[in-house]
Amino acid sequence: MLSLEMTHRMNASHVGTCLSMADILAVLYAGVARVDPARPDWSDRDRLILSKGHGAAALYAVLARVGFFDEARLESFCGDGSLLMGHASHQVPGVEFSTGSLGHGLSLACGTALAALRQASRRRSFVILSDGECDEGSTWEAALFAPHHRLENLIAIIDYNGLQSFGRIGDVLGLEPFADKWRAFGWRVLEIDGHDHCQIRAALDSVPDDEGRPTVVIARTVKGKGVSFMENALEWHYRAADEDQLRRALAELGSQA
Amino acid sequence: MRTAFIDMLTAEAGRDKSLFLLTADLGFSVLERFRDACPDRFLNVGIAEQNMIGVAAGLAHSGFTVFAYSLVNFATLRCFEQIRNDVCNHDLPVRIVGVGGGMVYSTQGYTHHGLEDIGVMRTLPGMVVLAPGDPHEAAEATRLLCTDRRPAYLRLGKSGERRIHASSVNFEIGRAITVAEGRDCTLISTGCMLAYALDIADRLRADHSVHARVLSMHTIKPIDVDAVTAAARETGAVITVEEHSVGSGLGSVVGDLIATHGLGPVAFTKFGTPDGYRSGAGTHDHLRGLMGNLEDVVIDLLRRKGATQRGTRLLP
Numbered sequence: 001m002l003s004l005e006m007t008h009r010m011n012a013s014h015v016g017t018c019l020s021m022a023d024i025l026a027v028l029y030a031g032v033a034r035v036d037p038a039r040p041d042w043s044d045r046d047r048l049i050l051s052k053g054h055g056a057a058a059l060y061a062v063l064a065r066v067g068f069f070d071e072a073r074l075e076s077f078c079g080d081g082s083l084l085m086g087h088a089s090h091q092v093p094g095v096e097f098s099t100g101s102l103g104h105g106l107s108l109a110c111g112t113a114l115a116a117l118r119q120a121s122r123r124r125s126f127v128i129l130s131d132g133e134c135d136e137g138s139t140w141e142a143a144l145f146a147p148h149h150r151l152e153n154l155i156a157i158i159d160y161n162g163l164q165s166f167g168r169i170g171d172v173l174g175l176e177p178f179a180d181k182w183r184a185f186g187w188r189v190l191e192i193d194g195h196d197h198c199q200i201r202a203a204l205d206s207v208p209d210d211e212g213r214p215t216v217v218i219a220r221t222v223k224g225k226g227v228s229f230m231e232n233a234l235e236w237h238y239r240a241a242d243e244d245q246l247r248r249a250l251a252e253l254g255s256q257a
Numbered sequence: 258m259r260t261a262f263i264d265m266l267t268a269e270a271g272r273d274k275s276l277f278l279l280t281a282d283l284g285f286s287v288l289e290r291f292r293d294a295c296p297d298r299f300l301n302v303g304i305a306e307q308n309m310i311g312v313a314a315g316l317a318h319s320g321f322t323v324f325a326y327s328l329v330n331f332a333t334l335r336c337f338e339q340i341r342n343d344v345c346n347h348d349l350p351v352r353i354v355g356v357g358g359g360m361v362y363s364t365q366g367y368t369h370h371g372l373e374d375i376g377v378m379r380t381l382p383g384m385v386v387l388a389p390g391d392p393h394e395a396a397e398a399t400r401l402l403c404t405d406r407r408p409a410y411l412r413l414g415k416s417g418e419r420r421i422h423a424s425s426v427n428f429e430i431g432r433a434i435t436v437a438e439g440r441d442c443t444l445i446s447t448g449c450m451l452a453y454a455l456d457i458a459d460r461l462r463a464d465h466s467v468h469a470r471v472l473s474m475h476t477i478k479p480i481d482v483d484a485v486t487a488a489a490r491e492t493g494a495v496i497t498v499e500e501h502s503v504g505s506g507l508g509s510v511v512g513d514l515i516a517t518h519g520l521g522p523v524a525f526t527k528f529g530t531p532d533g534y535r536s537g538a539g540t541h542d543h544l545r546g547l548m549g550n551l552e553d554v555v556i557d558l559l560r561r562k563g564a565t566q567r568g569t570r571l572l573p
Contacts, residue, residue: 043320090347096318098346101338107308108343111315118297119319138339141308149300 001253002061002074005204005222007240010078016236018058020161021128025062027200028126037067039154040093044123047096047112051105051129052159053088054168058150058236060092068094072124073125106156110142113214124153124207135173140185147186152208154201156187156216159194161223163234179218184240187216194219226253258414258449260288261392263442265399266324267291270298276403277316281306281327283356288326306331309486310339310351319347324402327373327515328362329355331405333378344408345381351409352402354380355358358388358412363541370536371412375447376505377409379478381410385409385430388499388507390451390473391421397428405430414449421451421473433484439470442524442555443488445473446498449509454498457551465556478505485514494562495526496555500545503529503536524562528554 003018028036033046050059057077064071069092076082083091087100097108109127116123132138142252146154160178162169169175179189188209192199203217223237224230227249267290270276270278277298278291292299300319302309308437313323325332332355333340344351355374362369379386385407389395395413402409421436428434436451446454451473461467470492472484488495495515497508508527515523527553530536536544 047319051330083345097314098342103307103310104343107311107339108307108315108318111312111317112319113315114300114312115316115319115321125315138307138311141303141305142311145302145308145312228485 001249002065003048003057004063004241004249004253005245006057006077008075008242008246009075011240012057013240014054014057014079014086015231016163016171016224016230017052017055017125017159017161017242018131019225019227020223021055021159022058022225023195023197024128024157024159024200025058027197028204029062029066030252032201032204033126034123035048035094037094040068044121047125048122049097049105049112049125049127050088050095050099051127051131054086054103055087056084056086059088063092063094091170102130102133103138106139106142109154109156110151111143114149115149116153117151118233118250122153123154124134126157126204127158128157130164131158131160131162131169131175134158134175136165137250143182143185143187146214153212154214155204155207156214158218159221160218161221163223163232163237165237167234175203182216182218184203186213188213189216189218191218192220194221195225201238226256228252258389258392258395258416259416261396262354262399262411262413263287263291266403267294267398269403270295271346273403274298275322277323279313279323279325279567281309281331282339282456283327305455306336306337310336313351314339314347314349317344317351317525318347322350322352324352324354326354328357328369329374330368331504333410334375337377340404341381343540345383348383348406349408350406353410354413355410357415358411360536361449361541362514363416363539363544366538367536372500372502372534372536373505374412375477375501375507376501376509379510381408383408384478385476386412386478387430387476388412388448389498390446390448391418393420393422393424393426394428394434394473394475397426397445401428401430402413412448418449419452421455425501425520428475429482431479433481434473434475435470436473437469437471439468440492441467441469442494442496442559443470443492444496444498444555445472445474445485445488445507445511447477448500450498450500453545453551457555461555464552467555467559469555474507477510480510480514480516482514485511486518489515489520489523494558496525496551496558497527497529498551499529500528502532502534503527504532524558526554526558
């Protein structure tokens with residue numbers, strides 16, 4: 001709901017993607033990830049990387065809600081001089097890496113996961129990818145790397161909402177059989193409903209893997225989830241809600257809360 | 258130079274447990290000594306340069322100082338955006354190490370000739386760009402990069418480069434080294450062209466009684482402003498010498514500096530590969546020959562300068 005207001009205020013893009021992964025972020029930060037908002041630089045914290053950096057509004061909202069910074073700062077989202085830019089920025093407390101160009105995050109997470117193993121730390125690396133960024137070859141370079149080096153402390157979560165920038169995944173560049181691809185690369189694969197908090201929680205709590213594999217959670221989601229006129233509609237990758245749409249959207253989400 | 262690099266890095270890694278070396282599957286007969294000495298801080302990531310830089314950034318973010326090694330073009334051009342977004346934007350201590358600067362992999366052809374790497378690396382925010390002129394400089398550059406925290410690009414040659422300096426050299430990042438004194442013009446050289454520039458300086462003196470100052474400009478960014486301005490003011494003629502495209506390398510940096518620092522009339526030209534240059538097959542000497550003759554370029558510049566500036570020392 002905060003993301004809706006933030007994007008509405010500055011007529012910003014990407015509200016659909018914020019809604020598709022809002023449940024994943026909420027579960028991740030509400031008890032799964034070992035982070036301390038009072039100590040964002042705590043060395044043994046889990047590392048959370050939003051590879052799909054265009055979902056920044058949702059990430060900032062969650063970070064503010066759990067206490068990394070004052071929620072009032074969300075009002076500056078995309079504003080002149082604000083640190084809260086439209087793609088994830090590491091200048092914001094709680095954000096590990098700036099992202100926005102797709103296909104970077106899984107490699108970064110491989111690096112932080114490898115570092116933890118070499119430093120004998122139990123910290124885990126979580127990375128949230130979009131389905132669309134699995135078009136990027138760099139994603140698959142990292143997908144080869146992680147199982148080879150037995151990065152059991154790495155968890156990739158794919159927000160599989162089925163829509164990319166200019167069309168449906170299956171029409172633009174098909175990913176199926178998606179789970180089989182990851183299995184073939186050597187990953188432990190979990191397929192869940194990405195809006196079911198119990199399933200999300202169970203999946204994210206199931207690492208590290210006993211067999212030393214990295215884990216990929218393919219989370220089936222709905223772009224624009226919870227707002228009837230935004231669900232599965234490509235235009236909400238770009239549009240922001242006007243006053244009337246915002247009121248209706250908040251009412252729909254409020255009734256579900 | 259590769260040997261000087263890896264010997265120094267291996268020695269430093271014995272003392273500093275934060276040093277990590279990644280390679281994108283290159284370094285046969287070079288990197289083994291580091292791998293054997295520090296196996297827990299060495300990784301061959303495979304032929305995947307984009308992933309190498311992302312992994313390097315993740316390691317550096319977690320406390321390591323990371324050297325990422327490959328051929329010049331693979332280490333810079335293939336993964337340029339990862340260097341920009343993942344390394345530079347986060348000010349991480351990742352050192353991109355490119356071997357084969359210029360056309361030292363001569364017979365391998367166009368794909369293996371690094372002629373734009375300085376140009377692209379120097380555009381990146383906060384990036385230190387180093388191209389040492391001999392093995393001693395390469396060793397010192399490596400040593401300093403073990404403690405410097407800035408993102409950096411280290412452009413190396415290959416092997417067999419002539420040693421210019423004595424056993425040690427006073428090497429500071431951002432401070433050019435005066436290798437030969439002279440008052441008639443200055444050859445500002447970067448990378449492996451240093452030995453060639455010195456040879457040309459000898460010929461200029463012998464053939465034309467022209468005394469050329471020779472600088473090893475091992476740091477392209479941040480450039481040594483004082484050394485360039487002193488060269489311009491004191492010798493009146495500056496020639497940059499690089500095995501790199503003249504459209505974006507050292508020559509462009511020095512030209513900008515001369516133009517923006519109010520240095521008055523300075524004769525200036527750039528020696529390197531012109532835009533549109535397509536290196537073909539052949540030995541390194543053959544390919545360098547296609548760049549032209551530096552001695553002729555210098556004499557031509559000084560003649561033109563003499564034609565427009567009365568009262569200066571004129572060539573016959």
